[in-house]
Amino acid sequence: DVKVTQSSRYLVKRTGEKVFLECVQDMDHENMFWYRQDPGLGLRLIYFSYDVKMKEKGDIPEGYSVSREKKERFSLILESASTNQTSMYLCASTTGRGITGELFFGEGSRLTVL
């Protein structure tokens, strides 16, 4: 079974802190994604990556950056956390070039910024 593991399930940070959210997948998938999920807004794409050292902006990249140094690992970075970044963050991966739609998600990281 594909496993997507997010390093932290729950985090509490203060405004202005730097936050790292890490995601690792074990199925050699080329594509990896970061979404945030907020009530009433659904899942919104922050960044995605088709390959190592490659990244593309999603719909809401402002305030975020990403890193993909190894194929299995995709990190989301909040350089200076703000209260409006309090959310559930979901990492996903899928195989192949382009998006098949069959994404495999991690269990999520719930971030609270005080």
Add this chain to the structure above:
Amino acid sequence: EDQVTQSPEALRLQEGESSSLNCSYTVSGLRGLFWYRQDPGKGPEFLFTLYSAGEEKEKERLKATLTKKESFLHITAPKPEDSATYLCAVRMAAGNKLTFGGGTRVLVKP
């Protein structure tokens, strides 16, 4: 602007009471519509892919259908374990990303 709208936002059912969830979309050049199930505190889990109008997919008590403007997820004789949030997402012809709807929270009471 491409949009995906799910209705209702929430649905309370008695065990055995069949119902349908709606996912309507206004995207140009649909290249796939996808249904996911999400349990509380978990990430979404893939259910179905539909590519063309008239297509249907089934899995246990769930059946997904697709028209040119919307998709339905039918839940037949639901059980309490069907309680979850159901998400739909669409892939457009241009670009390589999914656009998700807001989800429908389903609660099935015994």
